[in-house]
Amino acid sequence: MEFGPYLMLATLEGAVSAAVLALTAVGLSLVFGVMRVVNVAHGEFFMLGAVVAWTVAHWLGGHPALGFALALVVAPVAVGGLAAVADWLVLKRIGYDPERTIVATIGLLYIIQQGALMGFGPEARPVEPPFNTRLALPWIEWGEEGLRLVWPWGLATTSYKLFVILAAAAVLLGVWALMARSRAGLVMQATREDREMALAFAIPVGRVYAGVFGLGAGLAALAAVLIVPIQQAHYLMGGDPLLLSFIVVIIGGLGSLPGTVLAAVLIGLTDGIVSVFFSPTLAKILATLLVAMVLVFRPQGLFGSTAR
Amino acid sequence: MGVAAVSLLTTSGLTRHFSGIHAVEGVDFTLEAGEIRALIGSNGAGKTTLVSMICGRIPPSAGEIHFDGRDITRWPAHRRIMAGMAYTFQISSIYAGLPVFENVALAARRKRRGRAAEAATQEALMRVGLWERADQPAGDLAYGHQRLLEIAMGLAQSPRLLILDEPTQGLSEGEIAAFKALIRELAPATTILLIEHNMSVVMELAERVTVMDMGRILAEGTPAEIRANRAVQAAYLGTG
Amino acid sequence: MRGGGARAWTLHLAVLVLLLAVQFVLPAYHHGNLARIMVLASYAVGYNILFGYTGLLSLGHALFFAAGMYGLGLAIKLGGWAAGPAIVAGLGAGLLLSLAVGALALRTSGVAFMIVTLMFAQAGYLAILYFGAFTRGDEGFVIPREARMIMWLDLADAATRYFVALALFALCLLFCLWLMRQPLGRALIAIRENEERTEMLGYDTFRLKLVAVAISGTMSAAAGAAYALLFGYVGASFAAVQYSILPLLWVLVGGAGTVLGPFLGTLFMFYLIDIASGLTTAYMMIAGVVLVMITLFARSGLLGEARRRLWGWLP
Numbered sequence: 005m006e007f008g009p010y011l012m013l014a015t016l017e018g019a020v021s022a023a024v025l026a027l028t029a030v031g032l033s034l035v036f037g038v039m040r041v042v043n044v045a046h047g048e049f050f051m052l053g054a055v056v057a058w059t060v061a062h063w064l065g066g067h068p069a070l071g072f073a074l075a076l077v078v079a080p081v082a083v084g085g086l087a088a089v090a091d092w093l094v095l096k097r098i099g100y101d102p103e104r105t106i107v108a109t110i111g112l113l114y115i116i117q118q119g120a121l122m123g124f125g126p127e128a129r130p131v132e133p134p135f136n137t138r139l140a141l142p143w144i145e146w147g148e149e150g151l152r153l154v155w156p157w158g159l160a161t162t163s164y165k166l167f168v169i170l171a172a173a174a175v176l177l178g179v180w181a182l183m184a185r186s187r188a189g190l191v192m193q194a195t196r197e198d199r200e201m202a203l204a205f206a207i208p209v210g211r212v213y214a215g216v217f218g219l220g221a222g223l224a225a226l227a228a229v230l231i232v233p234i235q236q237a238h239y240l241m242g243g244d245p246l247l248l249s250f251i252v253v254i255i256g257g258l259g260s261l262p263g264t265v266l267a268a269v270l271i272g273l274t275d276g277i278v279s280v281f282f283s284p285t286l287a288k289i290l291a292t293l294l295v296a297m298v299l300v301f302r303p304q305g306l307f308g309s310t311a312r
Numbered sequence: 313m314g315v316a317a318v319s320l321l322t323t324s325g326l327t328r329h330f331s332g333i334h335a336v337e338g339v340d341f342t343l344e345a346g347e348i349r350a351l352i353g354s355n356g357a358g359k360t361t362l363v364s365m366i367c368g369r370i371p372p373s374a375g376e377i378h379f380d381g382r383d384i385t386r387w388p389a390h391r392r393i394m395a396g397m398a399y400t401f402q403i404s405s406i407y408a409g410l411p412v413f414e415n416v417a418l419a420a421r422r423k424r425r426g427r428a429a430e431a432a433t434q435e436a437l438m439r440v441g442l443w444e445r446a447d448q449p450a451g452d453l454a455y456g457h458q459r460l461l462e463i464a465m466g467l468a469q470s471p472r473l474l475i476l477d478e479p480t481q482g483l484s485e486g487e488i489a490a491f492k493a494l495i496r497e498l499a500p501a502t503t504i505l506l507i508e509h510n511m512s513v514v515m516e517l518a519e520r521v522t523v524m525d526m527g528r529i530l531a532e533g534t535p536a537e538i539r540a541n542r543a544v545q546a547a548y549l550g551t552g
Numbered sequence: 553m554r555g556g557g558a559r560a561w562t563l564h565l566a567v568l569v570l571l572l573a574v575q576f577v578l579p580a581y582h583h584g585n586l587a588r589i590m591v592l593a594s595y596a597v598g599y600n601i602l603f604g605y606t607g608l609l610s611l612g613h614a615l616f617f618a619a620g621m622y623g624l625g626l627a628i629k630l631g632g633w634a635a636g637p638a639i640v641a642g643l644g645a646g647l648l649l650s651l652a653v654g655a656l657a658l659r660t661s662g663v664a665f666m667i668v669t670l671m672f673a674q675a676g677y678l679a680i681l682y683f684g685a686f687t688r689g690d691e692g693f694v695i696p697r698e699a700r701m702i703m704w705l706d707l708a709d710a711a712t713r714y715f716v717a718l719a720l721f722a723l724c725l726l727f728c729l730w731l732m733r734q735p736l737g738r739a740l741i742a743i744r745e746n747e748e749r750t751e752m753l754g755y756d757t758f759r760l761k762l763v764a765v766a767i768s769g770t771m772s773a774a775a776g777a778a779y780a781l782l783f784g785y786v787g788a789s790f791a792a793v794q795y796s797i798l799p800l801l802w803v804l805v806g807g808a809g810t811v812l813g814p815f816l817g818t819l820f821m822f823y824l825i826d827i828a829s830g831l832t833t834a835y836m837m838i839a840g841v842v843l844v845m846i847t848l849f850a851r852s853g854l855l856g857e858a859r860r861r862l863w864g865w866l867p
Binding site for chain 3 (some may be wrong): 367369388389390391393394399401405406407408409410414417418419421422423425465469
């Protein structure tokens with residue numbers, strides 16, 4: 005394949021990972037933004053989403069679309085519910101102390117991951133996509149008779165991959181509407197601005213926190229349901245999304261939703277494009293170092309402003 | 313400045329803005345070696361901000377600070393302390409988890425080692441009357457005793473300039489009297505800069521008084537002059 | 553804080569004498585375990601100097617452990633160095649890396665410090681995988697038996713290995729006990745208790761914290777180098793996140809800011825995980841449960857609780 009079509013293919017692959025990453029990272033960012041804690045177990049909620057999706061599809065049988073549709077609902081709700089319970093059982097009791105929360109969520113990470121190993125097993129298990137039409141893509145070429153469309157061999161995507169991008173965009177719009185337009189969003193914003201004041205105005209901060217923690221985990225689970233027909237479910241699959249979400253949230257400015265989405269698109273696209281041309285390990289090394297440097301020299305993120 | 317020796321501390325044009333608010337605006341302030349100076353003014357007049365810039369807790373937006381003839385404007389706080397400043401916090405900032413003795417020993421150890429540091433610690437604790445409580449955790453002390461511990465931590469550094477931010481707040485009558493006596497003992501060797509709300513302490517202790525209002529110096533003079541100053545009366549001492 | 557010195561030295565020397573004595577009665581399996589535990593406990597003692605005494609929670613200490621391990625391992629494998637100079641290479645790598653990471657990471661604090669150290673360690677782990685041509689990546693490499701000699705000491709021999717592990721552990725433990733009675737150690741504790749106050753007493757807190765990172769990192773590197781030399785294997789798994797979490801776990805269990813806590817925590821968790829791994833492949837579940845339980849119910853760990861309730865003099 006020529007360079008141009010190759011780049012286009014890489015961009016498309018990048019867009020898929022950017023979409024899934026944006027969903028996962030927005031979940032992490034929401035939790036940090038409202039509760040001011042870092043959830044290290046976030047990647048495991050992602051993994052649980054994939055595991056639940058496989059379980060639902062496997063148990064239901066029949067046409068893959070049926071299981072997938074059910075998983076789209078069941079996985080976020082189940083995982084979000086579990087996260088809310090964990091919030092109530094653990095985080096609430098340690099008063100959301102930032103450092104102790106990190107230690108406790110490291111504990112949760114191991115419990116969930118090893119629990120999945122016991123219940124789900126060490127194998128990677130595939131989930132069939134609900135639809136998967138191959139879509140060949142055209143490329144514009146300067147030929148002898150001027151511009152013309154060609155159909156390079158291998159330049160193609162699937163209907164499912166396009167669906168992932170659109171679905172993620174729709175969910176992100178929904179999250180934005182929830183935060184900016186709804187009463188629940190207002191309550192969350194108020195809690196984020198000033199916890200004491202929110203308490204004084206009789207906002208049930210405890211329930212808001214459990215809800216936000218559940219919502220964050222639910223978004224990660226949803227992202228996993230979307231990606232699992234492409235990637236397979238595995239009990240160790242939570243590591244990369246956690247690391248990448250960290251990177252995105254930090255570069256986008258801690259707790260800022262638009263910054264997070266922007267950074268997710270940037271990182272997802274570059275990760276996709278870079279790993280087509282370079283070693284993915286080298287890309288990860290550079291990305292982690294970049295994050296560390298951003299935190300050291302520009303803690304408000306690359307897209308954030310200094311004033312708070 | 314007259315023929316006298318170089319002033320211990322001078323600030324020129326010292327300014328600090330907090331997101332648009334002028335907390336301190338163009339303050340020229342001079343402190344002669346050996347004097348006891350009181351800094352008064354209503355809440356929000358900029359006293360703590362001014363003093364925090366002097367000891368390096370917050371950087372100034374503009375202006376210069378000279379201490380002992382050297383430009384210390386860009387020095388970090390710890391370097392200013394080592395040059396001979398000591399600062400006691402307005403809101404008691406002690407090591408609640410450590411024993412009283414260790415609180416003061418940490419201050420004493422900056423300039424002395426071993427037995428000399430222990431001796432200085434003991435002396436400072438005896439001066440403020442906390443020696444019997446040396447082994448208690450500092451967090452268990454009553455509020456007034458924590459204020460005295462702050463002062464002891466200042467004393468143990470043997471500073472040339474001791475900055476006290478509202479030291480008598482929360483002290484009993486008896487403790488205030490002891491505090492006045494203590495400061496008078498220190499005075500010739502140690503220069504004292506005192507932010508104070510208790511007017512009896514100001515009038516009895518201070519040789520000179522500086523009045524701040526809205527981030528600027530409103531007046532400066534002896535306690536008697538300040539009491540007679542109409543602008544001060546209008547702005548601050550209204551109640552007498 | 554004053555006094556209690558003689559009692560503290562007696563207690564810690566007694567523990568070391570006990571460790572010296574038990575090797576003659578222990579069955580081979582536990583004998584080998586205890587040697588391993590003492591090396592890992594040295595790592596935990598190093599971690600504790602930064603976390604327990606200075607109050608800085610790092611999530612990237614695997615980088616320093618691995619620096620010692622690979623500094624020594626690569627010097628032997630690629631440079632053909634003898635064990636002695638290779639140890640120096642390992643320690644030097646740990647010192648340099650901890651100074652570099654500290655100088656950058658200490659510009660942040662709290663949660664940001666945790667994430668920055670985590671990211672640097674992750675970059676280090678990935679770098680080991682990336683340079684697989686030299687490090688043999690995940691698979692790792694074995695240090696040949698003939699390289700595991702210091703003068704006449706054959707470190708592959710079980711009895712010698714135990715002695716060397718004990719010597720390293722004794723050195724780290726007594727150093728920690730000594731350090732925390734020095735003005736430097738006291739200043740580190742002061743930073744943990746109230747950093748702003750410490751700065752306003754004239755302490756250069758940034759420099760002191762950097763010194764703490766360097767001491768802690770170098771001690772971790774010493775443990776890493778000893779591990780490679782005593783057990784003959786160098787592998788990327790020792791640089792992975794899990795090896796940053798483990799010392800935190802050991803110190804939390806044993807008691808942060810206590811001299812003996814790291815050893816007790818390592819001993820306890822080693823055997824707990826050892827038993828669990830006989831029952832299930834998901835033995836790290838134990839680590840997770842213990843971490844959650846500790847944060848919920850026993851913030852100060854085994855020795856911390858003992859100090860709070862029984863022996864206030866315990867260092």
